[in-house]
Amino acid sequence: MTPVRVGLGYDIHRLAVDRRMVLCGVELPGDEGLDGHSDADVALHAVTDALLGAAGLGDIGEHFPPTDERWRGADSGDLLRMALGFVRKRFAIVNVDLTIVGERPRIGPHREIMRARLADLLEIDGERVNIKATTNEGLGAIGRAEGIAALAVAMVEEQEAG
């Protein structure tokens, strides 16, 4: 059987004033951010779910339930690192591709630092990480800038046992 597996991650968080805007572990400037139990880093949540999915390890809500006070205001980078610990017992990351969907903020100026930060968190080469951004063309809730969504795909490779 082929030793590579893929996983898909999706997440969405509401935009809110007086919240921090943290994407891929990078705090972006501005007077609005993402609402949520943790730091609401929608991008890292999607990546975490993609990795857990690829490894067949369920989802982020199962490992870090929002009802658990331990994760209030949690740094999503910490959650990702913990998930990575489970994933890497059997798998190595081949690559991660991420798409952020939102009307604002503009991702372009921050893309390279976000990519470097994500690669750092994943402990892989930046060349294995790709970040894309698109608007929703004004359509629906995301188009009305009520929130930001993120989709991620991760490929992992099974490591030789023992």
Ligand code: MG
């Ligand atoms: Mg989330």
